[in-house]
Every structure is written in structure tokens, then in C-alpha cells.
Amino acid sequence: MRFAILQFPASNCDQDCLHAVRLLGHQADYVWHKATSLGDADAVVIPGGFSYGDYLRCGAIARFSPVMQAVQRFADEGGLVLGICNGFQILCEAGLLPGALIRNRSLQFRCEQVFLKTAAHDAPFTEAIPPDHVLRIPIAHGEGCYFADEPTLAALETHRQILWQYCDAGGAVTEAANPNGSLRNIAGICNQARNVAGLMPHPDRASETLLGSADGRRIFESMAQCWARRRAA
Amino acid sequence: MSEPAITPALVAQHGLTPEEYDRLQAILGRPPSYTELGIFSVMWSEHCSYKNTRPLLRTFPTRGRSVLVGAGEENAGILDIGDGLAIAFKIESHNHPSAVEPFQGAATGVGGIIRDIFTMGARPVCAMDSLRFGPITGSSADEARLANNRRLFAGVVSGVAHYGNCFGIPTLAGEVGFDPSYEGNPLVNVFCLGVLRHEQIARGAAQGLGNPVFYVGPATGRDGLAGAAFASQDLTEASAQHQRGAVQVGDPFMEKLVCEACLELLATGAVAGMQDMGAAGLTCSTCETAARAGTGIEIELSKVPQRAPHMTPYEIMLSESQERMLVIVHQGREEEVKRIFDKWDLPWAEIGVVTGTGRMVVKHQGRVVADIPAKPIATESPVYEREAREPGYLAGVRAFTLAGLPDTTDPTAALLHLLAWPTIASKNWVYRQYDHMVRDGSVVCPGSDAAVIRLKADALPPRPAAGTETGGAPPTVEKFLALTVDCNGTYVYLDPYEGSKIAVTEAARNLACSGATPVGVTDNLNFGNPHHPELFWQLRESVRGLAEACRAFQTPVTGGNCSLYNQSPAGAIDPTPTIAMVGVIARPEHITTQWFKDPGDVILLLGPAVDPADPLGGLGGSAYLQVLHGQKTGRPPRCELDQGRTLHEALRSLIYGGAVKSAHDCSDGGLAVALAECCISHQVARETPRLIGAAIELGADGSGTVAAPNPPRLDALLFGETQHRVLITTTALDAPKVRAQAKILGVTATELGVVGGDQLRLRAQGQEWRWSVVELHDRWWHALARAMA
Amino acid sequence: MKAKITITPKRAVLDPQGKTVQNALAHLGYTEVGAVRVGKYLELELADGDREAARRRLAEACHRFLSNPVIEDYRLELE
Amino acid sequence: MKAKITITPKRAVLDPQGKTVQNALAHLGYTEVGAVRVGKYLELELADGDREAARRRLAEACHRFLSNPVIEDYRLELE
Ligand SMILES: Nc1ncnc2c1ncn2[C@@H]1O[C@H](COP(=O)(O)OP(=O)(O)O)[C@@H](O)[C@H]1O
């Protein structure tokens, strides 16, 4: 399978995503933000970082880049798109995902390991995650507090679009486990069509036991599994 | 444009002495223009010329088998780490700017040191920060002062975070200390390390007659006018006020673009020389590149992009606007340069040319405003042997004995107290604000004795041939480096020579605990005004200790920074020679962390429990004496370098043997604090520490009695800071073997107890104390957050 | 011509920054200050010309780019 | 009573945010926009009372705490 890893001028997890995907034996190539096509990619990863310095609002400038127009088309055709951290912010800004990510409740940047509960296992990003398996994945963001208005949140729940929630080691979704103030402890969501997802934690940084956790692999593996099934069908 | 006349007063204002002015005239053969005066004043400031420290710095060991670029040759030293790979690293201070504007001061400090590293052709892969502030906790009577110290602390930390996080460099380790001597003059030292292949080393030299000189980066403004000179004076209200008008603002986004573009450009081979515009901006970079190459350089200031209208030549030359680079390009390859700068949407301009005259010629709209021989100004700056006199306070320090000091009666409370003391408490409030994991290399994150980073192929700069996007190279060997930064300023204050040896030894010990062999050092000498004989004595003695210790551990000094004039009107700071040390870990299996691993593991102390030859039993200058008795005095613990070397080598052997499950050195707070940290420092995830207790028996071990201090004092045993001690754990099965081996290696290994339970239990001299690990953790982990709430 | 744009968090959006400023002010003795909201302020230089056209274009820029309508309101003034 | 405070980076100080927004606007086709400065905007609720006293107190708060006089200017309006 072939992943396109987008590169904005100040992406800084582009290498991490490439590394994580290649570790799993897949192909991965960078696609520059000025590119107007994604080539023959089977899936797109929008990596973390600061895209254009994240001035004004995170992801606000990146969403207008030429490559994002290509991503929009790719997503409209059902292609798998995963936004990680800044990638999640860009997807929200671009309207490919609902809601917005605002300043952490603490007003501080937070870098630490968190636990994640997978709230829906029937998405292309979660299907390879064993039920009841609490994921341990790091976060690193200053603006990761998920916000959406009530009707949007209700719709997210109705359509089972909430994919991951911050939880404690035992899988309980608690206030203390919420690192940034996200509504409903939301760490990641997908769109209604389920082919576009974003999350604040970094699966790319949790792809090797050497770095403390390999739980992040499950997310990339889910995408590969879904893609292989679709192709077989 | 009328320029001020050169008067003795103006010369003095520029920090030049009458003798220096005479020398300047001799070099020029005439009186200087106003712009030239400005150029000389910054080039001959302490910050740029090291005029007060050069004779001392010469005593450092700077050579070694692995040194590829030595101290002082270029922007940063470079060490070979095998397999054709090399590392460039350096530390730099931004103390005075941070005192004036903590957020931007710290942020631009990070930016500056990152530039020093990629200027060498290396890709910056990690950073560390060493910080000092006035106290943030204490009596409410001092609330206004405490609040100001907290403001500085919070501002500096968020400045480091802002810049490092956005740039995308993991800030992987550091240290933070609090002491009244830093009030009003905080220390902000930042370290950066980069990686490159041997053949990728770039030089900051203006080579090749006729080669064009490019300026890349944002437009020049009036920021940081004469910042180098500012760093070379005492911090007074007047000097700070003056500097306020010209605070530098950092733009990490721009820096990221400049870094990527420069590395990509270097890969094309089109670059003849490259130099960042750091302190003294355009002045320093043009002058030094010409001096290094033995060439001349001519620039036209009207071509320099300018942010503010009507900037004078003086201002343009002295501005310290951030994120700018000077690039000298092989003639005929200008198009490649323009293509890459444009790809990264970077502002650039061609501003001059390399000449063969040996002179630095600066023109403004065609008119010559400065014409100076480059080499003399860069290399013939004055050098001073300052007067040194032993400080008077040392007599009192040396006279201190424990005679009048009652032994501890409540170790339970004392330990809790020490763990919550901001200097000892967990620094998670700091490092959780830093992205310390970006770029998939952080194997040991902040929180253990040394951080460990893995270098993989994509940590390297792009290859010459590939030239295109990054990450193209096939994976080469993985490398593991350990990093630490250390200095106990109290020890150095109480005994500059001994305290400085301790700083180096502690760094080496921290590396050994992680399984690493040290390869090199970069130091940041933070001292007071060198014109003051007692302060200069501190500096001289300190350098003597540092040099000796670096020799002992075979860690050449590859570069560093001198920050003198660290004093507020209240006096000088405690002398603080910050030592950043880098080590190599041969195999990933050797990577060792400080926390206890499994119940049943045996705890061994390597080294003496208390130094029998120290009449203060390690309590001189200790945290215990400061926190529990309010005294900052006494001779610091002795530091026998041989003993340290033996310990570190033994520890590494034991680690290589595979028997060591954890290793933690005893430093601030002594044995009791070290034991507690082993129980509570393993963090699993948010709100989820992995706590584990231990049962310890001091002094009743059958095989090797813990030497009792003489007279036997409990406080010395528990909280004394005797040097050369490390706590390790092994399985019960391995313990006898490890003890036997340690003996052969020349180190005493005493069995102290076993890991397990939910309490730290400590027995000594017939008494027992217990702490719940939950409580220990709570005090230690949340102390800074509580102080800052 | 100059445009001044203020961007404020919508009422429903939590504004931890506002809350923090309010607490800090109270701490410093400014207890007369009630709720605080913290937003952004932009000042744009514009070539002189048709005010109405300029306003229309800027309103569009505010809506598309300068503010995020999910979380923010904006106010635009030309002077 | 309500106070509105705008805080802007001083003229001499670099404003990377403003510069980036300006570039982005140009990219999006808003080439009529020249220099952009990005600052902060605060809205404070105040108990009704003596306006002049309130203004004095707030000016002091702006200077001491709400703005950073080293790099920022502020403007205070009461309404
Ligand atoms: N400013 C900081 N930035 C990043 N990490 C820090 C900082 N201060 C302390 N740390 C980390 O916290 C841990 C404990 O620091 P310290 O008490 O100085 O250790 P030691 O006594 O072993 O040198 C180390 O891992 C250190 O790197």
C-alpha cells in the first residue's frame, strides 16, 4: 500500500509518519504542499507540526494550500485520509471534519503519554484495534481542545464518529484523564462517510517498543487492512 | 545623514577603553567613522572577542581522537561518532535578554543556538536547557519578589517551548535551579546538537574571489541593537531600559524554513561558505567569514532587506534581527541558490562579493562607510589578564563545622521537605511544555539521569547526490546518544575549583548511569563581572577545575560560551559553569534508566555511603543544609577524579554485563532523595505514575558495612551529598555476582535492601522511617505546579 | 485606508484565557472586573479606494480565513 | 460598563504573525492588503460606577499586567 505524507513548510512530524508507515512494510512518499496532485497514493497522512507556523490559527493557512485541494477531491472519492495533530487541525479548518481545536484548557503546550479508548471499532482507522485494548500514545500540542456545538456533538454520537477518547489506564473516560479540556474527552473523530479521520495524539510516535509503545501501529494497520479489503472486493 | 562626532564620551559609551581606542586607530591608521566605531565595539565586546577569558579557555583540553572540528575554529565543534557520522553541539546563553523579556529572550536563545548548529551543515536533532531563577517559594513577605521570579520562570519556559516546539526539535533534557543569587539575573543556557556525515561539514569562510555573498532570511530591523555589547555589561536598570527599545522577537517558522533551505542548498555543493548572523549580526558574520578565509568582503547595505524606514549603516550593521544567514556561493551557481530560496518562500538578496583585499568594506548607496582589515579586528582583539583575589567570604565557608548543628530528629519530614524543594522537585511542569518526542528518536525522555536519543538515517541532512527531498537515503546504522547538563552553582560558589570538578563529574556520572561513554563537553561559563578581582578569581579557579576534570574523563571541550557580567545591583550570581556532556551508547541493550523495575530486585550502593575524609560528611553546601537549616555554607563534598573515573568505568562494565536493571546517581539531597526518586520517577502516562516501594537497611549489611560518618550523624548518612555514588538494582540472583565483580573493578558495592511494596522503608541506627510512595510522589511531582498555580 | 478587525470567541466556546486573566486580575486586586473574553485584533493597511468594495472583500476574507466561524465571531471596521 | 482593550506589537518590534497573515492574504488573492499587525483583544465586564476611576485602574492594569510594555502598546476604551 502506498501512503502519501503531506509536507508543509513547517511540518515536523513528516519524517515520523514516513518512518512509522515504512516500518509496517508499506510505501510512503512525501507530497509537497505546492503539489496539485497526490500521484497514485492509496491513502493520505497529514502529519503534525506547525504547517505555516500556525500563526493566526493552527491549520488556518495550510487548508488553502494547493495540495489540500487535491486532498479534498481524494476524500470526496472515498480515499482514506488521516490527520494527526496539526493534520487534524487542518482537516477541521478545511471543513473535512466538523468542529475545531482550541487552546488547551491549561493554556500550556502538553507533551506526555495518554491513554485512549477506542469508541468505535468499525472505522477504517480502528478496525484492527482489539476491543477493550487501551492505547498508549503520546500527545504534543498547545491547541488540542476539541470543540463543537451541541448539535454537532449529538450528530457525532449518533453517527458513531467519535473514534477515540482520552481515558485512564483502565479505560474509564474521566475528567482527570483529559489532558486538554476536549468536550466529551474527544481525542479523535471521523467524518460521516468514515473515510476521513483526525486525532490529536501521535500514533507515529508510538510505533516502536523502543520508544515506549507500539500501539500507534494499530491505527496504520487498520487503514492497510481496510484498503486491502476494499481492493479485494 | 549626519553622524555623531567621535568623542571620548562616545567611545566610552561603546564600552571601549582609551587603550582599546588607540589600538583601533593603529589598526585603521586613522580615526574611525561612527559605523566603524560601532563595529569595533561589538567585535571587541566580551561576548564576541572573549578578551577576558581567552587565556583561561586555552587551558581546556580541546583535542582528542574524535575531534573533527575543534573549539573556536567554527561556530560549533564537531566530533566523530563512527560509521562516517559526526555530531555538532554547543551551548549558548541568553541571560540578559531573558531578564528584560523572558519569553522572547529565551525563544531567541533557542533560535540562535539552532542556527549555530545548522550553519555547520548538521541537522539539529535535539536541544537541552539549563535555567536558573530567584526563589519561587518562600515567605509571603517576599511575595512581590517571588511573583516576579515566577513570572520570569514561566516566561522563559514558554519561550523555550514556543520556539523549540514550532521548529520541531525535541528539548530532551535540562536542569532548573532556584537561588536568591539569580534574582534579577536569571540564567538561560540552551544547548543544541546536530548530526551530519563527515563530508558534509560546512565552513563559515568567505572563500573564492569574486564569489557572490547572499543574505537570506527576514528583513533587518532595529532589533537587539548592539545586543552583544548589552551581554557584556552588568545588568542595571539603565542598561535594561536601554535594551527594552530593541527587543528581538523570534520567528521559529522562519527558522525552520531557513534551516531546511540551507541544508538543501549545502547538498547541492553550490555553497562556498555559510555563517549565521548571531550576536552582532551582519558585522560579525562578514568580518569572521573574511577573517577565516583570509579574504576580504565587500557589501552594499542598500541591498540589505530592511524592515524599518531610514535605517542608518550603523543600525544595519549592528542589528540582531533573528533568523538571518550569510551565504557565500560559488560564482556561476546563483540560480540554484535562488531556486531553493524561492522553493521555501524565503526572502533573500545578493548583497556583496568576496574580494582579495583582506578588508571588510561596507558601502551605503555607493559611499564607503567602513573599511577595516578583517583579520585584525576578528583575531587581534585585546586580551586581558585580569587581577584575581581570593574572595573574603571563603574564610567563613572553610571555618564552618557541624559542631553547632543538631543532627536530624525527623528524617520523615526532612525528606518530604527536600523532595518539594523546587530545585530538587520533579521538573515535569517544565518539560511537559516541551515537545520532547518529536522526530521519533526519544528513547529516554526527560526524567531520568540522562536523556537518550536514537539517531536514524532521516536525522541526517540531505545527501549531496539525492539533493531532492529528505529521507531518501537508505537506513544506515542506528546510533544512540546520551545527553545531560549539570551544574550545582552553590558548590561552585563555596569552592570554585572543587565545585567545577563536581559539575563535570556529575555530568559524566549521569551519562554512565544511562549506559553511555562520554565523548565531549560544551560549557557555558556564567559568572560575574571579571573586572572584580574576587569574581575573576572564581572564574579562574573554576576553569582550572573544569579543565582538570575534562581531562580526567577524556571529554574534550568542543566549544562553549562565556557569559560574564551576570550581576544585578544586588550582587553577582553564584558562579555557574554549566556543563553539557554528550555520550555514546554502544548498543541499545545498554540503555539504562533510573527507576526501580521489579519487586524483589536487590538494591546496591556503588561507592561510599559517606566520604570518611570529609569532616562535613557531604553536608557542606548541601540541599539539606540550605532547606532544613537555612545555611548556604561549608566546604562542598570532595571530588577525587580518579575515584569518579573508577566508579563510572565499573558501572559501565556492570551494565554491559547485562545485570543492571536500574542506575541512579546520588546528587542533590543525597541518598534518601535518590532512593525516593528511584521509587517514584517512572511515569507511565498522564496521571499514572508507576510507583514502587523499597525496604532499606543502612549500616547492617553483613558483607560490607556502610561506613558510618565520624561522628556518626544520621543527617550526613541520609542527606549528605558525598560524591561518586550510584544506586543500582539487579535481580536477587545476579546480586552476589555483581558485588563480586564490583569489588574486582575497584568499587565498593553495598547491599541496601530490596525493591517492593507501596512504601519506602528505611532503617538505620536502630530506627525505622516509612513513607508512602504515593505521598512521596505527590510532594515531588506537583511541587512546581503548586508553586506556579 | 485601514481596517480593524476584532475576533472574539463565541459565547458558547470556553475561553480559558479569559478566565485566567479574570482570576489573575482579581488576584492583583482588580476585583471590580467581571467576565473577561480574550480574542484577537488585526490591523490591515489598505490602498485607498472604494470603501464598500473593500468592506465586501474583507468581510469575505474574515469569513473564509481570518476567523473560524465554528468558534469565533468577528467585527470589521474601516477607517 | 464594558472595557475594550486592544494590544498590538510595537512598531519597531517584529511581528511574524502579521507578516505571515499578510503573505497568506496575498496568496488568497487579497493583494490589496498591505502591512498587517496581529495583536490581542480583551473585553472586560465592569460594575457600573465612576468612569474616570475605572479608567485609571484599568490603565494601570494594562500597563502592569495585561500588556507587555516592553514589546506591546495598548489602547483602552470604556463603553
Ligand atoms: N528545563 C528542563 N528541560 C528539560 N528537562 C529537564 C529540565 N529540567 C530538568 N529536566 C529533566 O528532569 C530530570 C531531573 O533533572 P535533575 O534533577 O537536574 O537531574 P540530575 O540531578 O540527575 O542531573 C532530568 O531527566 C532532566 O533532564
Ligand SMILES: [Mg+2]
Ligand atoms: Mg542524576
